[in-house]
Every structure is written in structure tokens, then in C-alpha cells.
Amino acid sequence: MPVSLNTADADFARQFDAFLAARREEEADVSQTVARIIADVRERGDGALAELTKRFDEIDLAAAGIRVSDAEMATAVAEVAPETMDALKLARDRIEAFHRRQLPSDDRYTDEQGAELGCKWTAVDSAGLYVPGGQASYPSSVLMNAVPAKVAGVPRVAMVVPTPAGVMNPLVFAAAQLAGVDEVYRIGGAQAVAALAFGTETVQPVAKIVGPGNAYVAEAKRQVFGVVGIDSIAGPSEVLIVADKDNRPDWIAADLLAQAEHDAAAQSILITDDGELAEAVSREVEKQLATLPRGNIAGASWERFGALITVAGLDEAPDLVNRLAPEHLELATADPEALMKDIRNAGAIFLGHYTPEAVGDYVAGPNHVLPTSRTARFSSGLSVLDFMKRSSILRLSADALRALGPAAMTLADAEGLDAHARSIEMRLNR
Amino acid sequence: MPVSLNTADADFARQFDAFLAARREEEADVSQTVARIIADVRERGDGALAELTKRFDEIDLAAAGIRVSDAEMATAVAEVAPETMDALKLARDRIEAFHRRQLPSDDRYTDEQGAELGCKWTAVDSAGLYVPGGQASYPSSVLMNAVPAKVAGVPRVAMVVPTPAGVMNPLVFAAAQLAGVDEVYRIGGAQAVAALAFGTETVQPVAKIVGPGNAYVAEAKRQVFGVVGIDSIAGPSEVLIVADKDNRPDWIAADLLAQAEHDAAAQSILITDDGELAEAVSREVEKQLATLPRGNIAGASWERFGALITVAGLDEAPDLVNRLAPEHLELATADPEALMKDIRNAGAIFLGHYTPEAVGDYVAGPNHVLPTSRTARFSSGLSVLDFMKRSSILRLSADALRALGPAAMTLADAEGLDAHARSIEMRLNR
Numbered sequence: 001m002p003v004s005l006n007t008a009d010a011d012f013a014r015q016f017d018a019f020l021a022a023r024r025e026e027e028a029d030v031s032q033t034v035a036r037i038i039a040d041v042r043e044r045g046d047g048a049l050a051e052l053t054k055r056f057d058e059i060d061l062a063a064a065g066i067r068v069s070d071a072e073m074a075t076a077v078a079e080v081a082p083e084t085m086d087a088l089k090l091a092r093d094r095i096e097a098f099h100r101r102q103l104p105s106d107d108r109y110t111d112e113q114g115a116e117l118g119c120k121w122t123a124v125d126s127a128g129l130y131v132p133g134g135q136a137s138y139p140s141s142v143l144m145n146a147v148p149a150k151v152a153g154v155p156r157v158a159m160v161v162p163t164p165a166g167v168m169n170p171l172v173f174a175a176a177q178l179a180g181v182d183e184v185y186r187i188g189g190a191q192a193v194a195a196l197a198f199g200t201e202t203v204q205p206v207a208k209i210v211g212p213g214n215a216y217v218a219e220a221k222r223q224v225f226g227v228v229g230i231d232s233i234a235g236p237s238e239v240l241i242v243a244d245k246d247n248r249p250d251w252i253a254a255d256l257l258a259q260a261e262h263d264a265a266a267q268s269i270l271i272t273d274d275g276e277l278a279e280a281v282s283r284e285v286e287k288q289l290a291t292l293p294r295g296n297i298a299g300a301s302w303e304r305f306g307a308l309i310t311v312a313g314l315d316e317a318p319d320l321v322n323r324l325a326p327e328h329l330e331l332a333t334a335d336p337e338a339l340m341k342d343i344r345n346a347g348a349i350f351l352g353h354y355t356p357e358a359v360g361d362y363v364a365g366p367n368h369v370l371p372t373s374r375t376a377r378f379s380s381g382l383s384v385l386d387f388m389k390r391s392s393i394l395r396l397s398a399d400a401l402r403a404l405g406p407a408a409m410t411l412a413d414a415e416g417l418d419a420h421a422r423s424i425e426m427r428l429n430r
Numbered sequence: 431m432p433v434s435l436n437t438a439d440a441d442f443a444r445q446f447d448a449f450l451a452a453r454r455e456e457e458a459d460v461s462q463t464v465a466r467i468i469a470d471v472r473e474r475g476d477g478a479l480a481e482l483t484k485r486f487d488e489i490d491l492a493a494a495g496i497r498v499s500d501a502e503m504a505t506a507v508a509e510v511a512p513e514t515m516d517a518l519k520l521a522r523d524r525i526e527a528f529h530r531r532q533l534p535s536d537d538r539y540t541d542e543q544g545a546e547l548g549c550k551w552t553a554v555d556s557a558g559l560y561v562p563g564g565q566a567s568y569p570s571s572v573l574m575n576a577v578p579a580k581v582a583g584v585p586r587v588a589m590v591v592p593t594p595a596g597v598m599n600p601l602v603f604a605a606a607q608l609a610g611v612d613e614v615y616r617i618g619g620a621q622a623v624a625a626l627a628f629g630t631e632t633v634q635p636v637a638k639i640v641g642p643g644n645a646y647v648a649e650a651k652r653q654v655f656g657v658v659g660i661d662s663i664a665g666p667s668e669v670l671i672v673a674d675k676d677n678r679p680d681w682i683a684a685d686l687l688a689q690a691e692h693d694a695a696a697q698s699i700l701i702t703d704d705g706e707l708a709e710a711v712s713r714e715v716e717k718q719l720a721t722l723p724r725g726n727i728a729g730a731s732w733e734r735f736g737a738l739i740t741v742a743g744l745d746e747a748p749d750l751v752n753r754l755a756p757e758h759l760e761l762a763t764a765d766p767e768a769l770m771k772d773i774r775n776a777g778a779i780f781l782g783h784y785t786p787e788a789v790g791d792y793v794a795g796p797n798h799v800l801p802t803s804r805t806a807r808f809s810s811g812l813s814v815l816d817f818m819k820r821s822s823i824l825r826l827s828a829d830a831l832r833a834l835g836p837a838a839m840t841l842a843d844a845e846g847l848d849a850h851a852r853s854i855e856m857r858l859n860r
Binding site for chain 2 (some may be wrong): 003006029065083086087088090091094097098103104107109111115117119120122125138139140149153169177206207208219226228229233248250251254255257261262288292293294298303321322329336340343344345347348349350351352353355356357358359360361362364365366367370371373375376378379380381383385389390392393394395397398400403404405406407408410411412414415416417418419420421422423424427
């Protein structure tokens with residue numbers, strides 16, 4: 001049974017706190033194993049990659065090659081149905097158009113003291129994209145990670161994807177090609193992350209690693225952070241739907257299940273001011289589950305982590321939303337814009353009745369790599385900025401230094417940093 | 431002796447690689463100690479804070495109070511010399527003016543398919559600022575961390591600062607007051623980070639923790655990451671100066687020493703195309719060291735980590751700079767703007783002969799919290815964006831969903847996510 005809460009209950013505050021605090025995933029401690037794998041790849045390079053890939057993926061890299069050749073790419077891509085290719089292209093174009101608007105502007109100005117100030121943005125030199133193999137090998141994720149990197153202007157995007165027992169997902173290669181990925185390697189796990197971070201004879205190191213992965217990949221990213229940049233570590237996915245009474249229960253149920261089918265640890269939550277809608281949605285969920293291919297996964301997610309929260313009025317919703325800080329937020333109400341004004345913590349917001357979250361997973365344009373597990377309180381979805389960095393710029397004339405230098409010297413003296421003060425003083429006394 | 435390299439040497443590439451790879455700090459493994467402290471604060475709240483603060487800072491919080499009172503703040507601030515207060519105010523105003531320009535704009539537009547797209551930016555609900563006690567207790571850092579938070583619109587900024595043996599730095603309190611810090615607590619170490627992340631009876635939890643600290647503080651930030659956001663973990667500071675022959679050796683030497691005096695693990699590097707300048711600077715460093723109050727620290731840094739790199743021409747410099755990815759970069763050349771065009775990896779760039787890095791530490795306006803240890807390859811200095819997050823926005827009409835839905839369904843089918851496809855299909859078949 002999903003949790004059922006009602007803000008009218010005397011005990012609601014405590015129940016909601018407990019709901020907020022509940023963890024949805026066990027954390028396996030794989031840090032030692034991962035540390036050994038990383039050390040091995042650092043020390044032995046390609047040799048370690050070959051051995052680990054043989055063990056975990058049952059592939060002989062000496063025969064297959066670490067890098068996927070252009071010919072292999074072409075062969076795989078040729079297998080993709082034209083309709084799917086068109087859909088991928090539409091997705092690529094729309095993701096590109098949306099992300100282009102995120103490109104930041106350099107700034108340069110001179111202030112009243114004659115100080116020239118500003119900043120300039122540059123792309124990272126190279127980025128590595130981790131793509132999981134097997135079931136979670138999603139072409140949409142390739143686009144969502146690689147397109148922003150290319151829009152940012154990253155000259156070199158390298159992709160790693162394990163091909164367990166030699167199985168390659170042609171859609172992943174098609175997406176990589178469409179997104180402009182420059183290099184593809186058939187490696188995965190912590191060893192692939194290590195190769196991207198430290199380099200081997202075949203794999204040149206990158207400046208930043210992004211993309212989802214299992215516990216080993218996540219831990220490897222944590223361990224190489226600092227040597228390279230990483231994106232956020234994603235937890236299981238979640239959706240929160242705020243719905244008023246004028247909703248079709250089957251649509252809402254379908255959206256809850258679209259989230260739940262990702263993973264048994266996914267979470268789907270409905271907040272409504274209409275108790276009858278909550279009940280009708282609950283019945284619809286059960287009905288749709290019966291015919292859903294991934295019904296076992298979606299059912300497990302709904303049973304364990306689903307929640308129906310009844311509020312006295314929709315004005316109670318924003319505070320609950322902000323505390324839940326959902327990855328995906330659907331506002332299926334008569335005036336979703338009004339409601340959105342009070343929303344501060346949400347990765348992506350979907351407005352109205354014709355904006356199911358699933359369309360945002362694929363072709364809408366905004367990124368589907370979003371903050372999970374309440375981290376939308378302090379972080380954002382993946383963007384072009386994640387592949388760029390900013391240098392501040394300062395240029396003082398002798399006069400500007402004369403205007404600002406004495407105050408800087410006062411503070412340097414106050415902090416006991418004499419060499420700081422001297423470096424200014426010498427120039428003033430010229 | 432500082433390292434001396436010359437690009438004309440046959441062995442330069444290998445020597446430079448070794449120089450790049452050299453670590454400047456031992457990493458103490460304090461993870462277990464920190465984990466215990468965090469668990470203790472989570473479990474026992476204020477009680478644990480009192481006990482740990484008694485042990486580490488020799489303060490009785492039961493008597494002193496965890497929170498610094500307004501009266502104490504006022505008393506401390508009254509001790510600050512008017513000249514210092516004026517310098518802090520100038521710094522505050524200039525930091526604020528520079529950071530205001532970083533405020534991002536919301537975006538909203540409708541594309542050709544009738545999809546409404548966009549994003550909105552919001553500040554984090556609360557931020558915690560760690561300020562070290564003792565020698566490294568710098569008012570300038572308080573301004574550099576707190577002012578951007580307030581410019582971002584963070585309603586609640588809480589500061590923690592240990593006061594070992596009851597010693598408070600009035601300048602730190604003055605800076606906090608000028609920056610608009612809302613709450614100040616006399617706690618430090620991993621226990622203060624734990625209190626900010628998880629909350630206690632007295633300290634409400636925050637959404638993001640920023641600010642420098644020792645190995646325990648850095649490890650505590652790593653461990654609470656995910657529960658709260660954190661800024662980057664800073665390593666020892668560094669400066670790289672690119673200078674042509676038309677420079678005063680004493681000025682360059684002073685700038686190298688201003689960096690070196692921070693910390694024996696700091697690093698100062700000179701790249702020049704003039705061997706005579708390199709020698710003259712080297713002599714000036716020794717001369718100035720003799721009279722520098724923090725000469726021991728600066729001397730140790732210069733001896734162990736300083737470097738003089740001679741290049742055949744300044745056109746060789748940008749590639750070396752980009753590989754070193756310095757926190758601070760001074761371009762003391764005839765045409766620094768031309769040189770800057772090829773610089774990609776640097777935290778802050780200082781142009782010309784009258785822009786010593788030290789002025790940027792205090793009053794110039796740009797942030798002095800910058801990426802260290804070559805992380806400027808993938809990260810940026812602290813900015814207003816570090817205290818904000820972005821929600822993407824999507825709103826489809828029935829027609830727009832009709833235009834985009836089928837492609838999304840095709841991709842959902844290709845990924846085997848039927849509930850995703852269904853949630854769209856239902857709406858199309860209405």
C-alpha cells in the first residue's frame with residue numbers, strides 16, 4: 001500500500017517528516033573494491049582494462065579493440081529503424097535548441113574607480129560520458145548528456161559503454177553519432193571511469209565525467225572527483241503530481257506509473273485537494289498495473305514508496321512541494337502558473353494537463369538529468385554550464401590601483417599578510 | 431631551491447609532466463573520526479556540540495551559548511578600527527557590485543511546435559558559512575562567501591566560527607555584520623558542519639554549506655554532501671605569473687611571495703621569456719624573504735614548490751598555463767589581452783603591471799574563492815550561481831503534445847518503457 005497522508009490529521013507534521021526522512025536505497029559499500037580497480041587501471045592502463053573487461057563483461061578487448069571503430073558504429077546505426085532515427089533526430093534538435101539558450105555571456109566593464117572587471121567563459125577541453133550497458137542503456141540519456149557538452153563547445157567528447165557478452169545497443173550508438181560524440185570505448189564499470197580520469201595508452205584522460213551508472217560507477221566518480229570534474233550522483237527517480245479535482249484519474253495514474261516503472265526504488269507522489277480523485281487514481285493505478293509489461297517494477301515502487309497526500313486546499317501544496325523538492329513536478333491544476341510562483345525546489349516543472357512528464361524525458365528539449373533525492377533544494381539539472389567554467393578578469397591602471405590599493409593594504413595588514421600589502425605598496429610608491 | 435625549467439631543454443616535456451603531477455599536500459585520513467563526530471551530533475544534537483566544543487575549543491557552551499548574541503556581536507564590532515571598517519565596507523560594496531552582474535535571468539518562450547519552454551532560478555532557502563578560527567580566520571573570506579549568498583537572495587545565512595579558548599576575531603564579526611549574515615554560532619570543526627547539515631535543537635539545518643576549513647572540515651563537507659550542497663574543497667593556493675622582459679623584478683617577486691606567505695604548501699610559478707628577469711626575480715625573492723614577517727612560511731613554499739619556467743617566446747606560455755590551470759594568473763606583459771585570448775584554464779586573471787593579485791584578494795570585486803590544484807580545468811570561482819538553482823519549465827497544449835508526442839512514444843517503446851508511452855498515448859486518444 002502506498003502511504004496515505006492528510007494535512008488535516010493531527011499527526012500530519014510528524015508523518016510527513018518521517019516520509020521525508022525515509023531512504024529508498026541501501027548504500028552498498030563498494031569503496032574498497034572500486035579503489036583497487038582504479039589503482040589497477042592507473043598502474044597498468046590498457047592491460048588492466050582488458051583483464052577487468054574480460055572478467056566483468058566477458059569480452060576479449062585484444063580481439064575486439066578498446067575503441068569502437070567507425071565501421072562498427074556505422075553497422076550498428078544502420079540497424080536502427082528509420083522512424084526511431086527520426087525521433088532521435090527530433091530529440092537531438094530540440095535538446096540542442098533548448099540548451100543553446102543556456103550559453104552564458106562574457107562580461108567586461110569599467111567601473112567608477114577605473115577598474116576594468118569582467119569574466120570569460122570557456123568550455124572544458126574534454127568530457128567523458130558514461131553510458132550503462134544492458135537494460136538501463138538509454139539512447140535518450142546519451143543525447144541529454146552529449147548534446148549540452150557539444151553546445152558548450154567541448155572539442156572532445158568520449159563515451160564509454162560496456163557491451164556485456166558483446167551485446168551492443170544500436171540506439172546508443174545512433175544517439176552518440178547524432179550528438180557528435182567523438183570517441184566510443186567498449187568499457188564500463190569503475191575501470192571505465194578510471195580510464196577516463198587518468199588515461200591509458202588508448203584512452204586519453206578527460207577533464208569532466210558525466211552520466212549515470214550503478215553503485216560502482218557512482219563510487220568511482222566520487223573517488224576520481226578532484227582529478228576530474230563530475231556531475232551529480234543520481235539517485236532513483238521521482239515524480240510529484242499536484243492535481244485539482246478537474247483531472248482524469250487515468251492520466252494521473254499513467255504519469256505516476258511512468259515514473260514507477262523506472263526502478264523499484266523510484267517514487268511517485270500525488271498531492272490533491274480532492275479525496276475522491278485520490279481514490280480514483282489509486283484504483284486506476286491498480287488497473288493499469290495489471291497490463292503493464294514492467295508491472296512488477298512499477299508495482300513494487302508504488303507499493304513501497306508511492307504516496308497520496310490530501311490537502312485541505314491547493315494553497316497548502318507549495319510548502320509540501322518545496323520540502324519534498326521533487327526531481328519532476330507536474331502541476332495539473334486550473335492555474336498552474338499561479339501555483340508555480342511559490343515553487344522553489346523542483347528539478348523540472350510540467351504545467352497543465354497535456355504535459356506528461358514522459359514527453360520531457362525524450363523530445364521536449366529541457367534536460368532529463370535532474371537532481372534526485374531532495375537535492376533540488378540546492379542543485380539543478382544538467383546544463384551547458386556544467387561543461388564550462390568561468391575565469392574572472394581584473395585590470396587596474398596605476399590610478400585605479402591608487403584608488404583601491406590602500407584599502408586592500410589595510411585589510412592585508414589586519415589579516416597579518418605583509419607580503420600581500422607589500423606587493424601593492426611597491427607599486428604605489430613607484 | 432625552486433624548480434627551474436626551460437622549454438628549450440630536450441627533457442622539458444617529461445620534467446613538466448612530473449611538475450604537474452607533484453602533490454603538495456599529504457592527505458590525512460580523518461574519515462572515521464569525522465564519521466563518528468557527525469553521527470554523534472545527529473544523535474545528540476546540542477549535547478554533542480557542547481561536549482565536542484569543550485574538548486576541542488575549551489569553551490563551555492552552556493555558559494557562553496551556542497549562538498553569538500547580538501550584544502556580543504556589537505561589542506566585538508565596536509573594537510574594529512574605523513579605517514579597517516571603511517576598508518571592509520569598500521570591499522563589501524565592490525564585491526556586491528561585481529556579483530550582482532552574475533544574477534541569472536529566467537527564460538520563457540514558445541517554439542514553433544507551440545511548446546512553451548523555459549527555466550526559473552531561485553535562491554537556496556538557507557546557506558551555512560564555515561569560517562576557520564585562529565590564524566586562518568579571515569574577514570575577507572567572510573565577505574567573499576556571504577555577499578554572493580545575499581546577492582543571490584538567500585533569506586537565511588548562518589555562520590559558524592570556532593572561538594578556541596574564547597578568542598573571537600572582531601574583524602570576522604564585523605565582516606559578517608556588513609555582509610548581512612543572519613545567525614552566528616561559536617562552533618567549528620566537523621561538529622559545526624554536522625550541525626549545519628542535520629540541525630540540532632539550536633541550529634536549524636541549511637541547504638548548502640560553503641567556506642574553507644582544515645582536513646576535518648573538508649572531510650565533514652564531503653560526508654554530508656547529498657544531504658546538503660557544498661562548495662568545492664579548496665586545496666593550497668597558487669599563483670602563476672607570465673612576465674616579459676619589461677618588468678620590475680621586485681614587483682614580480684613581491685607577487686610570488688604574497689602567494690607563498692599563505693601556506694607552506696602554496697605554490698608560486700613564474701613563466702618568462704627572459705632568463706635575466708628570472709634570475710633577477712629569484713634574487714629579489716631571497717632579498718624580500720629576509721624581512722618578511724611570515725618569511726618562514728613563504729620561504730618554505732618557495733623552496734619546495736616555487737618554479738621558474740623559461741620559454742623561448744611568450745607564444746609558448748598559453749599551453750603551459752592551460753595545463754597548469756592556476757588558481758590565480760597574472761599576465762604582466764606588454765599585451766596581456768592578446769595572451770588572454772588563448773587562456774582557457776585559470777580561476778582568476780590579472781592583467782598588466784598594476785594588478786597585483788593581492789588587490790583581488792580584498793577589494794577588487796571578483797571572488798577570491800577559486801579553483802585550486804588544477805581544478806580550474808573544470809570548475810570556476812564561487813559565484814551567485816552557487817547559491818541558486820534552476821527549474822526547467824515545460825507546458826504543452828493539446829496541439830503541441832500532438833506534434834511531439836508520437837516521437838516521444840517511439841523512443842519510449844525503443845527503451846522498453848511502456849508506461850511512459852501510455853501516459854502520452856492516452857492524452858492523444860482523448
